Amino acid sequence: MSLLDSEGKSDAYLAGRKSPLALIKEEVTTTYGNFFQESILLAEYAQILKNPVEGVYVLPSPMSPLMWYGLLFVRSGLYSGAIFKFTISIPINYPNGGCPRIDFQADVYHPLINLETGELETKSRFQRWRRDVNYIHELLSYANSIFLTINTRNSLNREAANLYEENKEVFRRKVKESIEICEQASLQVDPNDPHSLPISEWHKEVMRAARKHIFEPEVRN
Numbered sequence: 001m002s003l004l005d006s007e008g009k010s011d012a013y014l015a016g017r018k019s020p021l022a023l024i025k026e027e028v029t030t031t032y033g034n035f036f037q038e039s040i041l042l043a044e045y046a047q048i049l050k051n052p053v054e055g056v057y058v059l060p061s062p063m064s065p066l067m068w069y070g071l072l073f074v075r076s077g078l079y080s081g082a083i084f085k086f087t088i089s090i091p092i093n094y095p096n097g098g099c100p101r102i103d104f105q106a107d108v109y110h111p112l113i114n115l116e117t118g119e120l121e122t123k124s125r126f127q128r129w130r131r132d133v134n135y136i137h138e139l140l141s142y143a144n145s146i147f148l149t150i151n152t153r154n155s156l157n158r159e160a161a162n163l164y165e166e167n168k169e170v171f172r173r174k175v176k177e178s179i180e181i182c183e184q185a186s187l188q189v190d191p192n193d194p195h196s197l198p199i200s201e202w203h204k205e206v207m208r209a210a211r212k213h214i215f216e217p218e219v220r221n
Helices: 010-016 025-050 136-145 158-166 168-185 204-215
Strands: 056-061 064-073 083-089 101-104
Touching: 025 056, 025 064, 025 136, 056 136, 064 136, 083 136, 083 168, 158 168
Parallel strands: none
Antiparallel strands: 056 064, 064 083, 083 101
């Protein structure tokens, strides 16, 4: 007789719980799939923190590990000075699913961004998302690069692609207008998730006082 039997607990144990070794593959996936997926996503996020993409900041939503919020600061090129908010929607079967989707949250005027939906074109770069080969860090690097080197192939905004190729002056004007719209949109907080990345307007007086406090500390006798 086992220890469990001797204590009269075996029947209750067997009735209320299955050994993981006894579960079929589908049950294991259902029971442990979310745990493994969150572990993978946390590992990827840790890697991003360790080796950040310059000018790109992301934060997973506490409401769902499959939704990340991001900010992209462009520091050179035609889009220099731009601040773009975006979200990353991760497939429910990640990392075995397709490429995570990036959606910009305002009217970003760019050949590779759908002006109506904000979706970034990724199929040309990630034709097939491969587990243990492709990572979200790589996707963020790609999102950053499209503003530094303009590519008009596989465009989702054909008008922007044509203007860039044929009339750069008009293209620059539309980009400038887009940057101004996106700057105002970046100040908005997602009403559906209070944990989305917030940024505030720049107040010179507040920042001047902060700089003085940091770099000119009060000398006490």
